[in-house]
Amino acid sequence: MKTLIFISPTGTFDNGAEISIFNLMKYLVASGDRVINLAPGSDFDNKKDYKRKCLDTGIELHFLPSIKWWWEDAPGGLSGTEVSRATSYRENINSIRHFIRENQADCVITNTVNMFQGAMAAASESVPHFWLIHEFPENEFAYYLDKIDFIQDYSTQIYAVSGKLHDKLNRLFTQKEVKSFSPYSEIIPTHSRIKAADRHRIVSVGRLTKRKNQLELIKAYEKLKRTDLELVFIGAWDADYKKICSDYIRERKLKNIHFTGNLDNPWEELTDKDICVFPSAMETFGLVYVEALLNGIPVVLSNNPGHLSAYEIFDFGKLYDQGNVDQLASSLKILLENFDLEKREAVNFIPIAEERYQIQNVYATIINDLKNPIDYIPNSIRHIKNLLSHNERKSKLANIEFKVRLSIQRIKHHFFR
Structure with missing residues (x-):
């Protein structure tokens, strides 16, 4: 049995990284390992579902308050002052070091490229550190291209989502091999109790955002000119992007387009006449695509790198060139014309x-690496690890002591020179 400390990015289930690695933590607990999960926030934050699921599965969850949890230049903006953020980072690093020491942790695992505290804490306490990367170094995540040397220096092992991301990072990380994994979402199939319907719908599952690119699907739906066809978006939304979509619908006088908002189990809302479409401009993997396959829903998806990574595993569904609205509309038209055959093949798959x-x-590679002895490679940070230690009260006292000592030295120098 090993004691493993996971550093989580949000402490919520509104992103694929958290969902997938929660399932890995759950699997490891069931296999006999002890899992401690450190996430940003506090017990007063609205994270009841996350906390309850961790508790139910034996994952020891602790929230660490922070001003800024991700890198300074990572998405999410900046709160507080530069000094207060630096203090918060040091506090978090020290808290993680405390958990490592108190629990004699065997390994620290950081579940996103967007955080560094776990890597620093692990190096300071001379324990191995695994880094799991879900993000392509593009657009809002392009910032971490400048941090590749740091990630290599402070990783015992690096893992990236299989497919296009893994291939790209293996070219970028020249000093260390990048291993692969595929995100996992625990799916309760609903295909055996799926609702019967008498007409087709096009359904897209996922948060309504610019990155998810649902406006492209609305434009393709417009080209179909089918008054009998309903378009349904299941998921919460970013207000600004929702307005862009709603304005387009209103200006074009489009009908039968509906937004349901967030649903606890969106797949229970699908019918035996539905088609799923995922037009994302960028994904790391595409968990909703996998969920649709496991529920026997015919799928059309864009060919962004993340979708292609998942498609390499399953090789099922209809791909179209992201950005090509005409091609998407044509794919939908053909699928609707041949729906009975497509549905039968989806169920058989x-x-x-x-x-x-x-x-x-x-998760075979990660699981096997954790089962075996993990060799720690000494890191040079050990020579200055005490500089990372920080306690606001002690720091103020130390500063006062330093000034007093300096004053005494000046006085002595003045009187005894």
Whole structure:
């Protein structure tokens, strides 16, 4: 049995990284390991569902208050002052070091490229550190291209989502091999109790955002000119992007387009006549695509790098060139014309998808590495690790002591020179 400390990015289930690695933590606990999960926030934050699920599965969750949890130049903006953020970072590093020492942790695992505290704490306490990377170094995550040397220096192992991201990072990380994993979402299939319907719908599952690119689907739907066809978006939304979509719908006088908002289990809302479409401009993997396959729903998806990574595993569904509205509309038209055949093939593919998407398969490399002895490679930070220690009260006292000592030295120098 090993004691493993995971550093989580948000302490919520509104992103694929958290969902997938929660399932890895759950699997490791069931396998006999002790898992401690450190996430940003506090017990007073609205994170009840996250906390409850960790508690139910035996994951020891602790929230660490912070002013800024991600890198300074990572997405999310800046709060407080530069000094207060630096103090908060040091406080978090020290808290993680405390958990490492008190629990004799065998390994620290950081679940996103966007955080560095776990890497620093692990190096300071001379324990191995695994870094799991879900993000392509593009657009809002391009900032971490400048941090590749740091990530290599402070990682025992680096893992990236399989497919296009893994291939890209293996070219960028020249000093260390990048291993691969596939994100995992625990899906309760609903295909056996799916609702019967008498007409087709196009359904897109996922938060309504510019990155998810749902406006492209609305434009393709417009080209179909089908008054009998409903377009449904299931998921919460970013207000600004929702307004862009709603304005387009209103200006074009489009009908039968509906936004449901967030649903606890969106797949229970789908019917046996539905088609799923995922037009994202960028994804790391595409968990909703996998969920659609496991539920026997015919799928059309854009060919962004993340979708292609998942498609390499399953090789099922209809791809179109992201940004090509005409091609998307044409794919939908053909699928609707041949729906009975497409639906039959999607249902028949369920057992194949289930076999390929077992947690012990998608996380095989990480799980095997954790089972074996983990060799720690000494890191040079150990020579100055005490500089990372920080306590606001002690720091103020030390500063006062320093000034007093300096004054005494000046007085002595003045009187005894």
